Amino acid sequence: MGQFLEYIKMALDNIRSNKGRSFLTMLGIIIGISSVVTIVSIGNGLKSDVVDAANEQTNTVTVQANAEEVTDTQIITGDDIAYLETAMGDSIESVTASSMYVGKCTTRKGTYDAYVTMTTPDYEHAQYASPLVKGSYFTDTDLASGNAVCVIDELTALYLFGNTNVVGMSFELAIDSGIEEVMIVGIRETSDDMMEVEQTYQAMGLGETISIEAPYTLADSFGVPIEGFSSVSITARDAESSGRVASSAVKLLNSRHQDLGDNPFMQQKPMNLSDMLGAVMDGVTAFVALVAAISLVVGGIGVMNIMLVSVTERTREIGIRKALGARTGSIIAQFLCESAIISGMGGVIGILLGGGLTALISVLEIGGIHASLSLPAVIIATLFSCGVGIVFGIYPARKAARLSPIEALRRM
Amino acid sequence: MEPLIKVEDIRKIYNPGENEVRALDGISLEIRRGEFAAIIGHSGSGKSTLMNMLGCLDTPTSGHYYLDGKDVSRLSDNELSDIRNQKIGFIFQGFNLIPNLDAVGNVELPLIYRGMGRQMRRRIAVQALDRVGLGKRLRHKPGELSGGQQQRVAVARAIAAQPPVILADEPTGNLDSRSTADIMNILKELHRGGRTVIVITHDDDIARQADRVIRIMDGHVEADYLNEGLSDTQNMKKKREDS
Known part of the structure; x- marks a missing residue:
């Protein structure tokens, strides 16, 4: 040493x-x-x-059909959603379920491919959704009677009509073999970020993004009725209670569908983004x-x-x-x-x-x-x-x- | 008593084969404790090779070298390092001091490799420097000293570790006549103090100051005689007669 x-x-x-x-x-x-x-x-x-x-905004949870238990996963009905809303009451903000369709819509300006979200009125406040800037969202009445109404975003309005003052106007929507005249009741804001993304798409030569939200009962009119949804998104009052909300929603749904097996529903594993x-x-x-x-x-x-x-x-x-x-x-x-x-x-x-x-x-x-x-x-x-x-x-x-x-x- | 140095039929052959060079070709000699011997020869005579052998810097091709009773002719590099450290004090023609170390730092080098503690080392180094008359130059670096002073630092380094053999290779080769006399006086004094001193030189004047002269030529011992009875003054007279 x-x-x-x-x-x-x-x-x-x-x-x-x-x-x-x-x-x-x-x-x-x-x-x-x-x-x-x-x-x-x-x-x-x-x-x-x-x-x-990434850890923010985790108060929305998703409950889905357990694919290992049931063969047909489209098992959450409109009644289930309404039941959850009333049964869970104040502990939740909203319950939404949706189904995506691809269709074509036609205005004076032309015909465009469109993504149609068939959903419930609560979808207005869905996770990551932009606020409404004009009109109002479609209502439970619209849903109950299958009214041909819809909500689009500012970007879609610009594509279809050239301006955003389009509440009350109608356009032709075709899904599968059905065609319906649909009236616009509300306009969602398109965020600046989304605008930028859209511009990039356009620059790459991709088509316009037309997105339409309509009550899911409208699907009947096109001849493609929605029997059920495979998943439902529940937004809790706060992030802390989201876990409890999810498990009680799973319990409620399981008890309503005992005919399908022991545990036909489960909470979707939150994709661990963080x-x-x-x-x-x-x-x-x-x-x-x-x-x-x-x-x-x-x-x-x-x-x-x-x-x-x-x-x-x-x-x-x-x-x-x-x-x-x-x-x-x-x-x-x-x-x-x-x-x-x-x-x-x-x-x-x-x-x-x-x-x-x-x-x-x-x-x-x-x-x-x-x-x-x-x-x-x-x-x-x-x-x-x-x-x-x-x-x-x-x-x-x-x-x-x-x-x-x-x-x-x-x-x- | 057993001789301090005993060399038996040592040979050193470079490039064995066609163009072999026999630098040492069967040298045998003995040097007793306390002797003051000069090894003299012209350049190319083999005296430098002999000095490397005696200094344990090199090993012979054949033959044996017993230093202080131990055969050192077949030792490994590290063993030779230890022998050099403990048995031999070197004084070189070119002083061979380390330029960025001061006088004390240079003198204590062999003591460091001996594993001696710092305080002890310092004391011994200062004593040795004092002994060669450099007690007031302890903190000078080699570049700040004259040639004669540098060689005295080297002498202090050689004697600090108290080795049985002082081996001086042309110690005065780079010095003026006054410094030469100084260094030779120090060597003679060391000899009188009982040390074994071996000087390798080509200079008859230097050789004449030793007790014994071993003359090397072509790798052989050509002559080996004593200068006994000749004092320094007699040497001077003899020199005058010669010229």
Whole structure:
């Protein structure tokens, strides 16, 4: 141990007497480590932002037919939905079920492909739905009597009529073999984000997105009646009670459909968006960190280069040391200490720099990122930088230690 | 008493085969404890190779070398390092000091490799430097010292570890006449203090100051005689008669 301290002291002496060169050698490691630390920290921050965003709005749960228990999954009837609404009362905001149809609609402007959502009046407040800007949503009466009414969004209105003041106007809708004249009762807002997406689609040469919402009983008029839905979305009053709401909805539906088996219904496994996004972010961070780590390897090669130059320059010193009794191991230890200290110091400076950059990004909120310093990244970076010094120091150190003292002393 | 150095029929052959060079071709000699011997020869005579053998810097192709009773002619590199560290104090023509270490740092080098503690090392190094008259130059680096002073640092380094053999390879080759006299006086003083001193040189004047002269030529011992009874003044007279 005492000997080891001597080698560290020798290494420090030598680094001190070659300050400029040692610093330049460190620079590669400094840049490598600080970029790895900064990138991983930014990745961390982005990940927690994204996961937080994904974790919002979980008060809507979906109950669906259990496909393992029942063969026909279209088993949730309009009566079931009405029953759930009354039975669950104040604990829920809305119950919706919907079925998608593809049809064609015709106005003075032309004929367009349309996506028709056949649904319940509660669909007005469905998850992720935009608010109504004109008119009103179709009602329970419309549903009960199968009125030919519908709600469209601003974008659809623009496509079909060229303007959005279209409440009360009608157009021709064809689904399957049936054709009906449908009246518009309400207009949904089209968000700016959606507008942008639509523009991209248009630029790609894709057709217009026409979306129409109508009471599901209207399907009868087209000759494709809806007997039942395979799933129902229930929005709870708050996120905390959503789990309870889901299980009691499953219980209620099961008791109404005992003829279909023991557990014909189940809660749809919520697609774990936050886990998925987190994994994606981890992947991206790892990839970028890997690219940054390449600069560490380049830095390590820089250390090796300088150590090789140093060995050549100090051939005589090595010869003297060997003549005076330094063993092979002593020379290796001395040179390894030197390269490990150079890259270790580079690592420490790099971590400080990376930590500083991270703090700066957090404080200034550049790009809205809340970067948070990652402790594992710091630990790994430290170990890695010392490792780089040792790995890339081995070759020069061995080269030094293998010099014959006679040869080394002869060189002037 | 067993001789300190005993060399038996040592040969060193480079490039064995067609173009072989017999740097040492069967040398046998003994040097007793406390002797002051000069090994003299022209360049190419094999004296440097012999010095490398005696200094355990190299191993012979054949033959045996017993140093302090131990056969060191077949040792590994690391074992030779340990022998050099404990048994031999080197003084080189080119001083061979480490430029970024000060005088004390250079003198304590062999002690570091011996595993000696810091305080002990410091004390011994300072004593050794004091002994060669550099007690006031402890913190000077080699570049800040004259040639003679540098060689005195090297002498201090050679004697600090108290090795049984002091091996000086052309110790005055790079020095002016005054520094030469200084260094030779220090060596003679060491000899009087009981040390075994071996000087390798091509210079008859230097060789004449030793007790014993071993003359090497073409890898053989050509002559081996004592300068006994000749004091320094007599040497001076002899020199004048010669010229």
